[in-house]
Amino acid sequence: MLRAKVSGKRNHSMPTIKDVARVAGCSTATVSRALATPEKVSDTTRERVAQAIADVGYAPNVAARNLRRAESKTIVALLPDISNPFFSEIINGMEEVAHLAGYQVLIGDCEHDPARAEAYFELLPTNQADGILLLTAEVPMVLVRQADGQSSFPLVMACEFFADIDLPTVAIDNHQAACHAIDYLISLGHRRIATLSGPAANPICKERVRGYHDTLAAHGLVAEARIVEGDFGFRSGYQQGLALLEPGRTRPTAIFCHSDEMAIGVLKAARQLGLAVPGQLSVVGFDNIGFSEYCEPELTTISQPRNEIGQQAMRLLLGLMRGEPVVRRQTLSTQLIVRKSTGRPDA
Amino acid sequence: MLRAKVSGKRNHSMPTIKDVARVAGCSTATVSRALATPEKVSDTTRERVAQAIADVGYAPNVAARNLRRAESKTIVALLPDISNPFFSEIINGMEEVAHLAGYQVLIGDCEHDPARAEAYFELLPTNQADGILLLTAEVPMVLVRQADGQSSFPLVMACEFFADIDLPTVAIDNHQAACHAIDYLISLGHRRIATLSGPAANPICKERVRGYHDTLAAHGLVAEARIVEGDFGFRSGYQQGLALLEPGRTRPTAIFCHSDEMAIGVLKAARQLGLAVPGQLSVVGFDNIGFSEYCEPELTTISQPRNEIGQQAMRLLLGLMRGEPVVRRQTLSTQLIVRKSTGRPDA
DNA sequence: CGCTCGAATGTAAAGCTTTACACTAGCATG
DNA sequence: CATGCTAGTGTAAAGCTTTACATTCGAGCG
Numbered sequence: 001m002l003r004a005k006v007s008g009k010r011n012h013s014m015p016t017i018k019d020v021a022r023v024a025g026c027s028t029a030t031v032s033r034a035l036a037t038p039e040k041v042s043d044t045t046r047e048r049v050a051q052a053i054a055d056v057g058y059a060p061n062v063a064a065r066n067l068r069r070a071e072s073k074t075i076v077a078l079l080p081d082i083s084n085p086f087f088s089e090i091i092n093g094m095e096e097v098a099h100l101a102g103y104q105v106l107i108g109d110c111e112h113d114p115a116r117a118e119a120y121f122e123l124l125p126t127n128q129a130d131g132i133l134l135l136t137a138e139v140p141m142v143l144v145r146q147a148d149g150q151s152s153f154p155l156v157m158a159c160e161f162f163a164d165i166d167l168p169t170v171a172i173d174n175h176q177a178a179c180h181a182i183d184y185l186i187s188l189g190h191r192r193i194a195t196l197s198g199p200a201a202n203p204i205c206k207e208r209v210r211g212y213h214d215t216l217a218a219h220g221l222v223a224e225a226r227i228v229e230g231d232f233g234f235r236s237g238y239q240q241g242l243a244l245l246e247p248g249r250t251r252p253t254a255i256f257c258h259s260d261e262m263a264i265g266v267l268k269a270a271r272q273l274g275l276a277v278p279g280q281l282s283v284v285g286f287d288n289i290g291f292s293e294y295c296e297p298e299l300t301t302i303s304q305p306r307n308e309i310g311q312q313a314m315r316l317l318l319g320l321m322r323g324e325p326v327v328r329r330q331t332l333s334t335q336l337i338v339r340k341s342t343g344r345p346d347a
Numbered sequence: 348m349l350r351a352k353v354s355g356k357r358n359h360s361m362p363t364i365k366d367v368a369r370v371a372g373c374s375t376a377t378v379s380r381a382l383a384t385p386e387k388v389s390d391t392t393r394e395r396v397a398q399a400i401a402d403v404g405y406a407p408n409v410a411a412r413n414l415r416r417a418e419s420k421t422i423v424a425l426l427p428d429i430s431n432p433f434f435s436e437i438i439n440g441m442e443e444v445a446h447l448a449g450y451q452v453l454i455g456d457c458e459h460d461p462a463r464a465e466a467y468f469e470l471l472p473t474n475q476a477d478g479i480l481l482l483t484a485e486v487p488m489v490l491v492r493q494a495d496g497q498s499s500f501p502l503v504m505a506c507e508f509f510a511d512i513d514l515p516t517v518a519i520d521n522h523q524a525a526c527h528a529i530d531y532l533i534s535l536g537h538r539r540i541a542t543l544s545g546p547a548a549n550p551i552c553k554e555r556v557r558g559y560h561d562t563l564a565a566h567g568l569v570a571e572a573r574i575v576e577g578d579f580g581f582r583s584g585y586q587q588g589l590a591l592l593e594p595g596r597t598r599p600t601a602i603f604c605h606s607d608e609m610a611i612g613v614l615k616a617a618r619q620l621g622l623a624v625p626g627q628l629s630v631v632g633f634d635n636i637g638f639s640e641y642c643e644p645e646l647t648t649i650s651q652p653r654n655e656i657g658q659q660a661m662r663l664l665l666g667l668m669r670g671e672p673v674v675r676r677q678t679l680s681t682q683l684i685v686r687k688s689t690g691r692p693d694a
Numbered sequence: 695c696g697c698t699c700g701a702a703t704g705t706a707a708a709g710c711t712t713t714a715c716a717c718t719a720g721c722a723t724g
Numbered sequence: 725c726a727t728g729c730t731a732g733t734g735t736a737a738a739g740c741t742t743t744a745c746a747t748t749c750g751a752g753c754g
Contacts, residue, residue, distance in 0.1 A: 014472060016710060027734045032712055042732060059473050063419070064710035067410035067739055083435035083637070091429060095456065107454045109442065125361060126406050234641050264641050271643060290430070294581050294611050296618060296643040363740060374704045379742055389702060411740035414709055 015056040024052035035060070066127070074104045075317065076120050076129045080136035082109040084232070086259070086287045086306070087135060090158065093310025094133060101318055103130070114140050124153045131155070131317050137162055137203060154320045158313035159304075163203045168320060170312045170330040174204045177302050177334040178211025178256070181284045184336060185254045186219050189344050190282060194226040194252035196240050196262050205258055208286075212256060226252060230262045237265020245273050245281070253281060253345040260285035260292045260301055267295060267341065278343035288337055297340035305332050362403040371399035382407070413474065421451045422664065423467050423476045427483035429456040431579070433606070433634045433653070434482060437505065440657025441480060448665055450477070461487050471500045478502070478664050484509055484550060501667045505660035506651075510550045515667060517659045517677040521551045524649050524681040525558025525603070528631045531683060532601045533566050536691050537629060541573040541599035543587050543609050552605055555633075559603060573599060577609045584612020592620050592628070600628060600692040607632035607639045607648055614642055614688065625690035635684055644687035652679050 021028045026045060034041045034049040041049070052058075066072050075098055079087050091107065098105045106129065108120040117139045123129035124147060131154040132147070144165055147153040157169040185193050195212045198205040209227060216222050228244060230236035237257060244266075245251055257263035263285030267277060275281045277297055285292055285301035292299035312330055319326040368375045373392060381388045381396040388396070399405075413419050422445055426434050438454065445452045453476065455467040464486045470476035471494060478501040479494070491512055494500040504516040532540050542559050545552040556574060563569050575591060577583035584604060591613075592598055604610035610632030614624060622628045624644055632639055635650035659677055666673040 014474075017712095018710080028711080029713075029735080030733060033733090036712080040732080045732080059469075061414070061710050062473060062475050063410050063414035063417075064739090065712080067408070067414050067741090068710080068712045070410075070739075072410070082438060083432055085430055085432050088430035091456070092458070104453070106451065109438070111439070122406075126409060127361075128409050234637060238641070261637075264638075268641050268643075290581060291611075291638050294585070294615050295641070296615075364742095365740080375741080376705080376743075377703060380703090383742080387702080392702080408740050411709090412742080414711090415740080415742045417709075 014061070015058045016061065017058070019056050020049065020052045020058045023056055024048045070127050071130050072128050073102055074106050074123075074129045075131050075133060075314070076106045076108050076123060077133045078108045078110060078117060078120055078136055078139065080110055080112055080138055082107065082111075084261075085289050085291070089306035090135065090310035090313075093307035093312075094314040095310075096307075097311050097314040097318070103318070105133075105314075110136060110138065112138055114138060118143060121147060131321055133158055133313055133317055134167070135159055141165075154317055156313050156317040156320065158309055159204070161203055163206075166328075168316055168326065168328040170309055170316055170332065171204075172304050172309075172334045173331050174207035175211040175214070177286075177336075178208040179215045180334070180336050181256050181286075181302055182212055182215035184338075185256065185282060185284065185342065186215070186221070188254075188282065188342065190254040191221055192224050192226075192250065192252045193221075193254045193256060194228065194244055196237060196244070196255055196257040196266065197227055197229050198232045198258040198262075200229050208258055230258070230265075232259040232261060234261045234265045237262030238268050239265070241266035241269030242273070245269055245275060247273065251275075251281070254283070254342070255281065256284045258286050260287045260289045260299060263299055263301065263341070264291065264295050267297075267299070276346075277341055279346045282342040282345065284342060293339070300339045300342040301337055303335045303337050305334075308332055361408070362405045363408065364405070366403050367396065367399045367405045370403055371395045417474055418477050419475050420449055421453050421470075421476045422478050422480060422661070423453045423455050423470060424480045425455045425457060425464060425467055425483055425486065427457055427459055427485055429454065429458075431608075432636050432638070436653035437482065437657035437660075440654035440659075441661040442657075443654075444658050444661040444665070450665070452480075452661075457483060457485065459485055461485060465490060468494060478668055480505055480660055480664055481514070482506055488512075501664055503660050503664040503667065505656055506551070508550055510553075513675075515663055515673065515675040517656055517663055517679065518551075519651050519656075519681045520678050521554035522558040522561070524633075524683075525555040526562045527681070527683050528603050528633075528649060529559050529562035531685075532603065532629060532631065532689065533562070533568070535601075535629065535689065537601040538568060539571050539573075539597065539599045540568075540601045540603060541575065541591050543584065543591070543602055543604040543613065544574055544576050545579045545605040545609075547576045555605055577605070577612075579606040579608060581608045581612045584609030585615050586612070588613035588616030589620070592616055592622060594620065598622075598628070601631070601689070602628065603631045605633050607634045607636045607646060610646055610648065610688070611638060611642050614644075614646075623693075624688055626693045629689040629692065631689060640686070647686045647689040648684055650682045650684050652681075655679055 017028045017031050020031045031049050034046050038046055077094055095105050110116040121143045134157045137160040147155050148167060155167055157167045159171050161169050161171060195209060197209055213225060216225055228240045230240050255266055257266060263283050266283050270277050270281050277283060285299045288301045288303035292301050309332060316326055364375045364378050367378045378396050381393050385393055424441055442452050457463040468490045481504045484507040494502050502514055504514045506518050508516050508518060542556060544556055563572055575587045577587050602613055604613060610630050613630050617624050617628050624630060632646045632648035635648045639646035639648050656679060663673055
């Protein structure tokens with residue numbers, strides 16, 4: 001296993017397919033075939049090539065390959081915000097299946113800025129990326145429509161979705177998850193249950209709010225509905241928590257939050273107002289991030305199968321790219337994890 | 348601004364430099380020069396080319412460019428673990444300067460697995476990456492030596508460092524930061540101060556432990572030193588917290604933790620054992636992650652200028668690649684942020 | 695005027711791989 | 725035996741850009 005030696009300057013000249021061909025005593029075409037379509041090459045040749053590759057320490061030049069094949073073996077994963085720990089496990093799942101299939105994943109952190117998203121979409125027509133996995137709906141609609149229109153720009157959504165574009169999607173049933181959480185709170189005896197939603201325009205939040213309403217209605221509690229809006233982050237949870245729990249007003253006895261971070265913000269607000277959790281206030285989060293086990297009190301929350309979402313989304317995307325028949329819409333199941341932040345309301 | 352039209356199948360054939368040349372009435376070389384070295388082209392030609400580019404909707408084919416230039420305009424950022432929120436802001440900083448310089452950053456999540464790191468290092472000799480930013484020292488030494496030996500494989504460390512390889516580095520002064528924290532605890536009246544270190548083999552942890560020892564010594568408290576080892580995560584903080592605070596043994600009155608996550612784990616352990624924080628136990632964290640303001644009690648911690656670390660590290664790497672003179676070793680300052688988890692020990 | 699020099703541009707090769715097409719040899723079939 | 729097919733391999737073009745080298749033209753200078 002020799003490495004091309006390096007002279008003083010910029011000269012990491014790797015051996016090329018030509019060197020391999022020379023050593024193996026065949027043409028470059030045969031070497032290429034031995035790598036790409038081994039079954040089209042005789043056993044003996046295949047072995048000679050393999051040996052030659054090892055001897056000269058050959059590794060394919062991907063730029064040349066990408067140029068010739070007009071592809072990049074790169075998938076872009078578009079996130080709204082990389083600092084949200086919710087995404088890390090999804091990314092892990094995506095990478096697992098991407099790597100197995102010989103793809104790289106380029107993480108595109110949009111920081112909630114549509115212009116950033118646009119820049120990443122530009123990678124598609126220029127062959128710098130072969131497909132996009134959307135983990136956010138905060139993307140200029142026109143880009144999505146445009147890309148979705150052309151069958152050769154594969155797009156898959158994970159977790160989120162668009163109300164009016166039917167992209168291939170893998171996600172949970174947000175409506176059902178919300179019903180589950182609210183049902184549970186009602187079964188504990190809560191009647192005044194508020195929702196701390198994510199951005200109101202977000203379709204998944206709408207789904208959850210719908211589940212919230214439906215469940216209240218099923219128990220004749222529509223009059224009690226109260227919804228405030230946050231941005232999924234700690235701070236907004238804290239602020240809206242203070243608003244919801246404002247003394248002098250009739251307080252909700254439970255708050256259903258659309259993210260764990262917001263729920264933890266609410267916990268802080270409750271602490272500051274001297275409210276006992278879960279005695280005077282029950283709190284349910286969403287996502288089951290790592291911190292939810294370490295806050296005080298430990299958070300009751302809805303767990304999404306994040307790794308599996310990532311895996312399935314990537315499988316769906318790759319399947320689409322290969323033109324395989326795929327299930328365009330996959331729904332994975334959630335789980336209500338009951339910890340210490342919920343309980344019967346004090347009388 | 349025309350877009351090449353797309354026929355049924357895989358045909359996003361973008362216009363090439365040839366099309367631009369034809370429309371502009373010049374050679375491809377001139378177009379290329381107009382883009383890469385505008386000053387070598389006459390004003391009128393430059394304008395004609397610009398117009399032609401706009402007319403045909405040209406965008407350079409990066410694969411061809413990369414092939415020809417033997418570069419990729421990609422920097423790999425190697426992380427030990429993407430789920431640690433400590434890194435997100437560093438990544439933001441890196442991306443800011445990388446994008447301005449026309450570079451992409453590929454996030455390489457090693458998940459603490461040296462084999463993963465090795466795979467990313469392979470991108471260097473094959474021109475799939477132009478440089479590596481190391482945010483972890485959990486990398487096979489041999490790779491680093493090898494890469495560092497060849498001036499054309501630029502390597503920069505951020506936050507971490509190797510004891511015995513002198514790579515260009517941007518980091519904080521871990522010794523000083525630890526001294527600061529311990530000094531502060533001593534000034535509050537603490538004498539039995541324990542340290543919950545990260546992995547003992549980690550050079551930055553060694554530095555912090557050294558600062559801890561030095562400061563204890565300066566106050567004649569060497570006999571009180573007590574160190575346990577964690578892995579920076581919540582869980583290890585909780586477990587080691589339980590061990591340190593075990594009833595029946597003389598407890599430390601303060602614990603200096605090498606990460607906020609571990610500190611939050613300790614907080615949970617203290618809660619479980621019924622210890623009042625800060626009355627019976629003071630806790631200091633490290634990193635000032637977002638959670639640290641939302642745990643109970645709010646965490647006193649050491650803040651690193653994470654965005655700036657990311658920016659400087661990327662600047663250093665790019666400078667190195669351009670052969671500019673650079674400061675190979677940059678130390679940024681930290682700040683002790685006093686919140687509610689520290690106080691005078693109860694008598 | 696003859697020459698040199700510089701600016702602006704063109705020509706064509708090089709970078710490395712993949713693949714359409716061509717070719718050969720061996721075998722089976724009619 | 726002629727024919728056709730297949731498996732295995734080679735030749736060379738194509739993919740797009742950059743850049744060394746060549747060329748042209750005009751200006752400046754002695």
